[in-house]
Amino acid sequence: MSTTANAPSTPSFGERAMKQKRFVFGFTVTLLVIAFAIFAPLFAPYGEEQTAGPPYAKNGLFGTDYVGQDVLSRLMHGGQGVLLISVLATLLGMVLGILIGVVAAYGGGWLDEVMMRLNDVLLAFPQILLALVVLTALSNPAAWVIVVLIGASHAPRVARVSRGVALGIVSRDFVVAAEALGEKRSRVIVAEVLPNMIGPLLAEAGLRLTYSIGVVAALGFLGFAADPGAANWGQMMNENRLGLATQPWAVLAPVLMIAIFTIATNLMADGLAQLSQRGDS
Amino acid sequence: MTATTRDVQQTPTPSGGLVIEDLGVTLTGRPVDVVDDIDLVLRPGEVVGLVGESGSGKTTVGTSLLAYSRAGALISSGKVLLEGRDVLKLPWREVRQLRGEEIAYVPQDPASALNPSIRIGKQLVELQELRGIGTAESRLQAAREGLTEVGLPNDTEFLRRYAHQLSGGQVQRVALAMSFLPKPKVLVLDEPTTGLDVTTQKMVLDTMAQLCRDHGVSALYVTHDLAVVANIADRVAVMYAGQIAELGPKDTIFANPSHPYTRALLDSIPHLSQARDVKGIPGRTPAPGMRPGGCRFNDRCAHAIDECRQQVPPLITVAPDHEVRCIRVDEIGTWDIQRGTIPDADPDRKRDIILSVEGLDIFYGRKQIVHDVTFDLAKGEVVALVGESGSGKTTISRSVGGLHKDWTGTVAFEGRELANSARKRSAEDRRRIQYIFQNPYLSLNPRLTIEQIIKRPMELFGIAKGKQATDRVLELMEQVALGSAMLRYQASRLSGGERQRVAIARALAAEPDVMICDEITSALDVSVQGSIVALLEGLRKQRGISMIFVTHNLALVRSIAARVQILQEGRVVEAGSVVEVMERPREEYTRKLLSDSPRIA
Structure with missing residues (x-):
C-alpha cells in the first residue's frame, strides 16, 4: 500500500484528454471548422445567392458554380446548415438508440426480444428510405423535421450496437451488487451501466456523424432541403457534379470541408474512446 | 523412488535436465528489471516448485525457459542450458522446434490453449503431424495412449468432443497429454490447477507427478500456493520481487524456512489439521520499477534493520542445497510450522x-x-x-x-x-x-471512485450523507487496512486484494x-x-x-x-x-x- 500512497493522484479526465495528441488535434480542427461555419458568412465576398459571373468561370479563389454564384462565398455560407442539422440529428439518434439498446439489454427476457425484433423491422429499411417516406408527404420541410427523420433513422442502428455493448456489462457483478442493494432501475442504468459504455459509444457517434452529413447531402440532392436555394455543402456537391471536369473546385471545396470535419470529429471520438478504455483492465 | 533415480543420475556437470544461469529480464524502453539474478537447476525427473505472489516474476521465469518473453519485456542476460546448448542463443527456427518438443509449456488457462472449434482427437493428431512424430496410422493410436496416460477415456466418442464439452479438469489433463506427446525433457507448468476444485486439482497433480516420474521429465511448477507445492515438488524456490529469496529441498523449506518472506508466506496458509490464526503480509508486492533498494523485502519485513536497506543481499548457502537471500539468516531464530495454531471453534457454544x-x-x-x-x-x-x-x-x-x-x-x-x-x-x-x-x-464498477463505491450503501439506506458519510468511509477504509490516499482512486487502479477490501468495506457500510x-x-x-x-x-x-x-x-x-x-x-x-x-x-x-x-x- 505504501507504493500506491506515494503515487500521484489521478489527473482528471479533462487533464488526461489534453495530453492525448489524437484528441487534441481532432478537437482543435473540429473547433476551427465550426468557427469557420459560424463566422465565415460575415466575411464572404458575395451574398449567399448572389451571382458573381458566368457559370463555371474562373473568377475568384474557387471560381463560380453552375449558375454563376461565387464558390468561395457559397462555401462560407454553406457550413452552418449542414453542420447544425447533422450534429443535432446524430445527437438525437444516439440518445434514442442508446435508450432502446440499454433498456432492452438490462430488461432482458421477452422485453429484449420484442424490442429487438421491432428494431430489426426498422433496420430492414435502407436508412434514407424512412426519411423519404415522410418527406414526400411534406411540401416544404422545416429543418427540425429533417433532424428528427435522420435522427430516427440512426436510432435502430445505434440501438443494435449499444445493446451489444450493454449486454457485456449488465451481467457483471457490480450491476448485480447494485440490484441487491435495491438501487432504482433507472439509477442502475445511468450510474452503473452507461459510464462503462462510453468508449464504444463515442466511436459509434463519430461514425454516425459522418453518415448524417452524407444523408443530409443526399436529401439535398433529391430536393428535400429545408431551403433549396440556400448554400449547403452537401447540396453543393450535387449541384455542381456535372461540371466536375471543367470546374472541379465547386465540388472539391465542400468535399474537402466535410472530409476535414468528419476526420477531425472521428479523431476526437477515437481519442476519447481510447482514454476511457485505458482506465479499465 | 524419485530420490534413488536422482542420486544415480546426479553428476557434477549436470547432463540432463536444465540449468538456468544468471537469468535477467528487463522491460523494453526502460532499464527496469522484471526478474534478475536467477540461478536454478532442474535435475532430470525432478519437480521444482517456483512460488511467489502475483507480481513476483514467477511466470516470467517460467516462459524464459522457452526463450519467450511477453510483449514489452526482454530477456537481457543469462543462459538457459539444455544439454549444453543455450536455449536463449539458438536461432529462432531451432527455438520453434525446441518449444514443445524438448521444453513444453502448460498454461494457466488450458481452455484458451485448446482450439474451441477443433475436436480433441484432431488436435492431438495434428500436434504430432506438426512435429513429424509417427506415421499417419500410429498417430491416432498415440493420441489414445496419451489420453489413457492422463486417466481420460480414449474411445472414439471422447476423441470427437470439443474442448467446451469437457470439464475444467479434463481440459487441463488434455493439455497435459498434449504436452507429453512429443516426449519433452523439460516441462513448465504455469499454475495449471488454479481455478480447479480440490478433487480435480489432486487428479491433475497426481497425473503430472506420475508422468514426470515415468518419463524422467524435469518440471518447473509455477504457483502462488505453497500447499500445492508441499504435495508435489522435490525442491522449492521462493521468489519475491524478481529474485529468488530462498531455495531448498521441500522438506527443508517447510521444516526450516529461513527467509522472513518464506516464513510470512507459511504464516498466511491455513492448515487442514488445526485451526490457525492466519496472517497476511502487510503491504503489497512492489511492481518492477517500484522495488525498494537493498533487500527487496525490507519494507514488509518484521526483521529488517538499516543494513538490509543498503545493498541487495547475496544468496547465502546455509546448508547443502539450501540457499537464502537474507543477511540476518543466523539471527532471526528458528521457526515452527505449528506456529499460530489456535483452538478449533467450540462446537458446544450456545447458538442464537x-x-x-x-x-x-x-x-x-x-x-x-x-x-x-x-x-x-x-x-x-x-x-x-x-x-x-x-x-x-x-x-x-x-x-x-x-x-x-x-x-x-x-x-x-x-x-x-x-x-x-x-x-x-x-x-x-x-x-x-x-x-x-x-x-x-467484476464486483466493483471500474468507473467509480472508492469513495463513491463505499458511500453508496450509506446514502441508499439513509445511514449517513455528505461530509459525515465521507468520514465514515475513511473510518471503514482504515478498518479494512486501506490507506486514505485511495479515497479518490478509481477501482481499476487497485490490486485484487485491495479491491476485495473495498468490497468488504462496501458491505460493512450498510452495517x-x-x-x-x-x-x-x-x-x-x-x-x-x-x-x-x-x-x-x-x-x-x-x-x-x-x-x-x-x-x-x-x-x-x-x-x-x-x-x-x-x-x-x-x-x-x-x-x-x-x-x-x-x-x-x-x-x-x-x-x-x-x-x-x-x-x-
Missing part, C-alpha cells in the same frame, strides 16, 4: 439463530440444481458451505442473498420469511444481509448483521487471503457479524468457520461443527474431499 434455511429447492429454468437444503446460522457465527464446483454452493448463497429468485422453500431472517428476490425484500432486510462476490475485478461471502478469497494470492481472513475474523469478534462462507478450501474452513455443510450435487451430504466433521467424517465423500485437499503439516 439469526437466519434459517429450510427445504431449499433451487431451479435454473426447468432444471433443479439444489435439493432440500436445510441449515441455520447463529449470531456471530461463521457457517461454511463446502463442495466441488457444480455442487450448488454458490447458487445457495445467491438465493439466500436474493440474487437468484427461482427457488422454493423457506429462508427466515429472525423468524420472518424473506421474499425470493432482493427487490421484493424490505430495505431494512436488504441492508442487514450483505453479499460479497467472488471476483473483485449488516449477516454477510454472505462467496469464495471471496479464491481469486487472490494466499498471502492476501491470509489478511482478508484475519480481517473477517476481527469483524466477527468485534461486531458479532454472522457469515455464510462459501469455499472449496477445507483448510480455510477449519480456521474461519464454526459449522460446515458439505455439499454434493445440490444436496447436503454431511453437516455439523467443523471439528466434528473434519476430525470424524462420517461420509465417504467428506473423507475424499479431506484426502484430496493439499496438506502441509
Whole structure:
C-alpha cells in the first residue's frame, strides 16, 4: 500500500484528454471548422445567392458554380446548415438508440426480444428510405423535421450496437451488487451501466456523424432541403457534379470541408474512446 | 523412488535436465528489471516448485525457459542450458522446434490453449503431424495412449468432443497429454490447477507427478500456493520481487524456512489439521520499477534493520542445497510450522439463530440444481458451505442473498420469511444481509471512485450523507487496512486484494448483521487471503457479524468457520461443527474431499 500512497493522484479526465495528441488535434480542427461555419458568412465576398459571373468561370479563389454564384462565398455560407442539422440529428439518434439498446439489454427476457425484433423491422429499411417516406408527404420541410427523420433513422442502428455493448456489462457483478442493494432501475442504468459504455459509444457517434452529413447531402440532392436555394455543402456537391471536369473546385471545396470535419470529429471520438478504455483492465 | 533415480543420475556437470544461469529480464524502453539474478537447476525427473505472489516474476521465469518473453519485456542476460546448448542463443527456427518438443509449456488457462472449434482427437493428431512424430496410422493410436496416460477415456466418442464439452479438469489433463506427446525433457507448468476444485486439482497433480516420474521429465511448477507445492515438488524456490529469496529441498523449506518472506508466506496458509490464526503480509508486492533498494523485502519485513536497506543481499548457502537471500539468516531464530495454531471453534457454544434455511429447492429454468437444503446460522457465527464446483454452493448463497429468485422453500431472517428476490425484500432486510462476490475485478464498477463505491450503501439506506458519510468511509477504509490516499482512486487502479477490501468495506457500510461471502478469497494470492481472513475474523469478534462462507478450501474452513455443510450435487451430504466433521467424517465423500485437499503439516 505504501507504493500506491506515494503515487500521484489521478489527473482528471479533462487533464488526461489534453495530453492525448489524437484528441487534441481532432478537437482543435473540429473547433476551427465550426468557427469557420459560424463566422465565415460575415466575411464572404458575395451574398449567399448572389451571382458573381458566368457559370463555371474562373473568377475568384474557387471560381463560380453552375449558375454563376461565387464558390468561395457559397462555401462560407454553406457550413452552418449542414453542420447544425447533422450534429443535432446524430445527437438525437444516439440518445434514442442508446435508450432502446440499454433498456432492452438490462430488461432482458421477452422485453429484449420484442424490442429487438421491432428494431430489426426498422433496420430492414435502407436508412434514407424512412426519411423519404415522410418527406414526400411534406411540401416544404422545416429543418427540425429533417433532424428528427435522420435522427430516427440512426436510432435502430445505434440501438443494435449499444445493446451489444450493454449486454457485456449488465451481467457483471457490480450491476448485480447494485440490484441487491435495491438501487432504482433507472439509477442502475445511468450510474452503473452507461459510464462503462462510453468508449464504444463515442466511436459509434463519430461514425454516425459522418453518415448524417452524407444523408443530409443526399436529401439535398433529391430536393428535400429545408431551403433549396440556400448554400449547403452537401447540396453543393450535387449541384455542381456535372461540371466536375471543367470546374472541379465547386465540388472539391465542400468535399474537402466535410472530409476535414468528419476526420477531425472521428479523431476526437477515437481519442476519447481510447482514454476511457485505458482506465479499465 | 524419485530420490534413488536422482542420486544415480546426479553428476557434477549436470547432463540432463536444465540449468538456468544468471537469468535477467528487463522491460523494453526502460532499464527496469522484471526478474534478475536467477540461478536454478532442474535435475532430470525432478519437480521444482517456483512460488511467489502475483507480481513476483514467477511466470516470467517460467516462459524464459522457452526463450519467450511477453510483449514489452526482454530477456537481457543469462543462459538457459539444455544439454549444453543455450536455449536463449539458438536461432529462432531451432527455438520453434525446441518449444514443445524438448521444453513444453502448460498454461494457466488450458481452455484458451485448446482450439474451441477443433475436436480433441484432431488436435492431438495434428500436434504430432506438426512435429513429424509417427506415421499417419500410429498417430491416432498415440493420441489414445496419451489420453489413457492422463486417466481420460480414449474411445472414439471422447476423441470427437470439443474442448467446451469437457470439464475444467479434463481440459487441463488434455493439455497435459498434449504436452507429453512429443516426449519433452523439460516441462513448465504455469499454475495449471488454479481455478480447479480440490478433487480435480489432486487428479491433475497426481497425473503430472506420475508422468514426470515415468518419463524422467524435469518440471518447473509455477504457483502462488505453497500447499500445492508441499504435495508435489522435490525442491522449492521462493521468489519475491524478481529474485529468488530462498531455495531448498521441500522438506527443508517447510521444516526450516529461513527467509522472513518464506516464513510470512507459511504464516498466511491455513492448515487442514488445526485451526490457525492466519496472517497476511502487510503491504503489497512492489511492481518492477517500484522495488525498494537493498533487500527487496525490507519494507514488509518484521526483521529488517538499516543494513538490509543498503545493498541487495547475496544468496547465502546455509546448508547443502539450501540457499537464502537474507543477511540476518543466523539471527532471526528458528521457526515452527505449528506456529499460530489456535483452538478449533467450540462446537458446544450456545447458538442464537439469526437466519434459517429450510427445504431449499433451487431451479435454473426447468432444471433443479439444489435439493432440500436445510441449515441455520447463529449470531456471530461463521457457517461454511463446502463442495466441488457444480455442487450448488454458490447458487445457495445467491438465493439466500436474493440474487437468484427461482427457488422454493423457506429462508427466515429472525423468524420472518424473506421474499425470493432482493427487490421484493424490505430495505431494512436488504441492508442487514450483505453479499460479497467472488471476483473483485467484476464486483466493483471500474468507473467509480472508492469513495463513491463505499458511500453508496450509506446514502441508499439513509445511514449517513455528505461530509459525515465521507468520514465514515475513511473510518471503514482504515478498518479494512486501506490507506486514505485511495479515497479518490478509481477501482481499476487497485490490486485484487485491495479491491476485495473495498468490497468488504462496501458491505460493512450498510452495517449488516449477516454477510454472505462467496469464495471471496479464491481469486487472490494466499498471502492476501491470509489478511482478508484475519480481517473477517476481527469483524466477527468485534461486531458479532454472522457469515455464510462459501469455499472449496477445507483448510480455510477449519480456521474461519464454526459449522460446515458439505455439499454434493445440490444436496447436503454431511453437516455439523467443523471439528466434528473434519476430525470424524462420517461420509465417504467428506473423507475424499479431506484426502484430496493439499496438506502441509
